[in-house]
Amino acid sequence: xxxxxxxxxxxxxxxxxxxIKGSEILLRCxxxxxxxxxxxxxxxxxxxxxxxxxxxxxxxxxxxVRHEQGAVHAAQGYARVSGKIGVALATSGPGxxxxxxxxxxxxxxxxxxVCITGQVFAHLLGTDAFQEIDVINTTLPVTKWNVQVTxxxxxxxxxxxxxxxxxxxxxxxxxxxxxxxxQNELIEEFEYEKCESIRTYKPKPTLQLSQxxxxxxxxxxxxxxxxxxxQGVLLSGATKELIEFSEKTGIPVASTxxxxxxxxxxxxxxxxxxxxxxxxxSNVNTNECDVLIGLGMRFDDRVTGNVSKYAKxxxxxxxxxxxxEINKIxxxxxxxLADAKDALTALAAKxxxxxxxxxxxxxxxxxxxxxxxVIQHEFSPTSKELMMAEVIHRLSNKTNGxxxxxxxxxxxxxxxxxxxxFKNPRTxxxxxxxxxxxxxxxxxxxxxxxxxHKQVVAVIGDGGYQMTIQELGTIMQYNxxxxxxxxxNNFLGMVRQWQQLFHExxxxxxxxxxxxxxxxxxxxxxxxxxxxxxxxxDAALQEMLDSKTSYFLEVVVGKEDNVFPMVPAGAGVGEVIxxxxxx
Amino acid sequence: xxxxxxNNFSVLNRIINILxxxxxxxxxxxxxxxxxxxxxxxxxxLLHTTEDMIxxxxxxxxxxxxxxxxxxxxxxxxxxxxxERIVDVD
Numbered sequence: 001x002x003x004x005x006x007x008x009x010x011x012x013x014x015x016x017x018x019x020i021k022g023s024e025i026l027l028r029c030x031x032x033x034x035x036x037x038x039x040x041x042x043x044x045x046x047x048x049x050x051x052x053x054x055x056x057x058x059x060x061x062x063x064x065v066r067h068e069q070g071a072v073h074a075a076q077g078y079a080r081v082s083g084k085i086g087v088a089l090a091t092s093g094p095g096x097x098x099x100x101x102x103x104x105x106x107x108x109x110x111x112x113x114v115c116i117t118g119q120v121f122a123h124l125l126g127t128d129a130f131q132e133i134d135v136i137n138t139t140l141p142v143t144k145w146n147v148q149v150t151x152x153x154x155x156x157x158x159x160x161x162x163x164x165x166x167x168x169x170x171x172x173x174x175x176x177x178x179x180x181x182x183q184n185e186l187i188e189e190f191e192y193e194k195c196e197s198i199r200t201y202k203p204k205p206t207l208q209l210s211q212x213x214x215x216x217x218x219x220x221x222x223x224x225x226x227x228x229x230x231q232g233v234l235l236s237g238a239t240k241e242l243i244e245f246s247e248k249t250g251i252p253v254a255s256t257x258x259x260x261x262x263x264x265x266x267x268x269x270x271x272x273x274x275x276x277x278x279x280x281x282s283n284v285n286t287n288e289c290d291v292l293i294g295l296g297m298r299f300d301d302r303v304t305g306n307v308s309k310y311a312k313x314x315x316x317x318x319x320x321x322x323x324x325e326i327n328k329i330x331x332x333x334x335x336x337l338a339d340a341k342d343a344l345t346a347l348a349a350k351x352x353x354x355x356x357x358x359x360x361x362x363x364x365x366x367x368x369x370x371x372x373x374v375i376q377h378e379f380s381p382t383s384k385e386l387m388m389a390e391v392i393h394r395l396s397n398k399t400n401g402x403x404x405x406x407x408x409x410x411x412x413x414x415x416x417x418x419x420x421x422f423k424n425p426r427t428x429x430x431x432x433x434x435x436x437x438x439x440x441x442x443x444x445x446x447x448x449x450x451x452x453h454k455q456v457v458a459v460i461g462d463g464g465y466q467m468t469i470q471e472l473g474t475i476m477q478y479n480x481x482x483x484x485x486x487x488x489n490n491f492l493g494m495v496r497q498w499q500q501l502f503h504e505x506x507x508x509x510x511x512x513x514x515x516x517x518x519x520x521x522x523x524x525x526x527x528x529x530x531x532x533x534x535x536x537x538d539a540a541l542q543e544m545l546d547s548k549t550s551y552f553l554e555v556v557v558g559k560e561d562n563v564f565p566m567v568p569a570g571a572g573v574g575e576v577i578x579x580x581x582x583x
Numbered sequence: 584x585x586x587x588x589x590n591n592f593s594v595l596n597r598i599i600n601i602l603x604x605x606x607x608x609x610x611x612x613x614x615x616x617x618x619x620x621x622x623x624x625x626x627x628x629l630l631h632t633t634e635d636m637i638x639x640x641x642x643x644x645x646x647x648x649x650x651x652x653x654x655x656x657x658x659x660x661x662x663x664x665x666x667e668r669i670v671d672v673d
Binding site: 136137140141144145146147148165170198199200201322323324326327328 | 588589591592593596597600604638639642643645646648649650651
């Protein structure tokens with residue numbers, strides 16, 4: 001009897017199953033997805049994850065930002081330059097709602113970001129508990145997908161799906177909201193399986209040969225074909241294919257704001273930057289081409305101007321991975337539902353070799369007009385005041401167009417897009433569709449952490465700089481050697497320009513009394529300088545670029561410096577103006 | 584308009600959100616679980632809008648991760664036919 005009891009006891013004392021917390025599962029899942037750095041801010045509902053992070057500090061780098069908006073913009077900057085997924089962490093309630101602007105920005109600019117938010121205990125959901133906000137419904141319109149997890153067993157599946165959805169098809173932001181009980185719950189060890197498909201989700205359309213043939217037919221018979229290249233070229237890694245296609249067919253290429261860098265600007269077939277403040281030739285010739293090829297772009301209203309006056313003479317071919325973009329703004333003659341890389345590869349095989357020398361030359365003729373009316377004056381101003389264009393032109397020359405340049409939103413952004421000669425893909429980082437002021441400083445931090453060996457310059461206006469200026473603390477704490485170039489006109493410059501041109505110079509609440517920016521930077525142990533004279537500019541820029549540490553340079557520019565050319569609101573792209581209209 | 588989707592939390596909100604953004608008027612709607620598999624479901628709408636808008640919102644709805652397919656037909660027959668069938672099953 002005793003022997004029998006002993007045997008039974010031995011059976012009971014089988015090896016115990018190791019259990020781990022949901023919070024640790026989350027970190028292991030992130031590591032399995034290749035995450036090496038994330039940006040976040042702790043708080044009550046995400047504390048179990050931060051507690052687990054304490055033990056994973058040697059495996060996962062966490063950057064403590066100064067505001068959750070900074071976390072998501074940093075994740076965006078990281079994603080945009082690296083092509084990897086950016087990750088941001090925040091707590092429930094206000095922590096989560098502070099992510100909303102960045103999520104909206106990432107959605108409209110197709111940036112793959114995964115945000116993880118803590119949430120109150122599951123039994124408190126819907127009770128108006130402390131820091132409880134319905135994050136799922138709040139972020140529903142600004143995410144590609146979101147999910148709430150209330151049990152630890154569902155964390156791994158949610159993370160796998162989130163990473164798959166963020167990175168496939170038209171890329172975008174995803175949010176996982178995890179209740180505190182799920183973070184604390186102990187469950188058995190698990191095997192992480194990456195997600196490779198979702199029953200109802202078809203991220204990559206099958207390339208249809210008939211669509212390629214229809215587009216090729218239009219291109220082969222075109223006399224003045226014209227490619228408008230967007231960010232889709234960068235996201236699909238199709239720069240090489242685009243260069244080859246343009247060289248074979250002889251078709252000129254212009255770039256959208258987010259497409260800058262997708263096609264080298266020193267290439268003879270590059271004809272400029274499109275949009276409200278784009279080049280004169282690239283806008284005017286949109287209404288002169290006979291076949292217009294929108295490649296990985298979405299005919300944003302800043303590109304088209306007044307749609308009723310947009311390229312009416314042309315047959316439109318639209319190439320995009322997102323079916324919802326086709327015929328959304330502009331009716332197409334033909335379309336290819338595919339990513340830019342697949343579409344260009346297939347098209348190249350069907351399109352004939354050609355040259356369009358006269359057509360490309362017509363762009364250069366128009367470029368001369370823009371040079372005489374705008375650029376010449378901006379590069380060699382007669383006034384004492386520094387102009388934004390000359391600053392960016394010198395920055396471009398000094399970095400040979402090879403730095404990663406992160407811009408905010410406003411006049412400085414448009415000037416940078418016009419005059420910085422981006423040579424390489426994924427070097428232009430800006431807030432395009434959403435136009436988020438405050439984007440640049442945190443996004444530049446993320447970009448620098450992603451590609452540490454590259455020079456990263458944040459070009460910002462004095463307005464946007466003050467929207468996320470607190471991230472100087474993050475730059476100081478982690479010694480992130482970003483270069484910060486603030487073009488200070490003591491105005492919300494773009495709004496002021498519109499007030500000048502369209503509201504009879506009624507400068508309603510756009511003039512800013514600014515603090516001593518140099519002292520603020522120095523308070524964060526960041527080397528800083530202010531430049532007001534032209535003769536000091538070159539040396540100051542060089543000092544900033546040569547600095548091994550973070551550096552702040554304030555350049556005081558003309559208060560009423562305007563950005564031209566400009567397609568006025570309501571005007572067609574052919575009605576682009578080069579100077580202040582005479583009354 | 585008829586949609587088939589996974590029966591997850593918030594799916595209906597996502598669908599309605601797209602129609603709201605486009606200011607499409609919903610005259611009637613019926614949402615239901617699939618009679619044989621509760622993990623799947625669907626929504627039937629009677630909408631007042633243009634053919635062009637139906638094409639645009641259909642493309643946007645098909646982008647939703649949980650939506651399996653979208654089909655639409657002019658007139659109100661489809662709505663009543665499908666909704667009666669679902670009521671009969673219940």
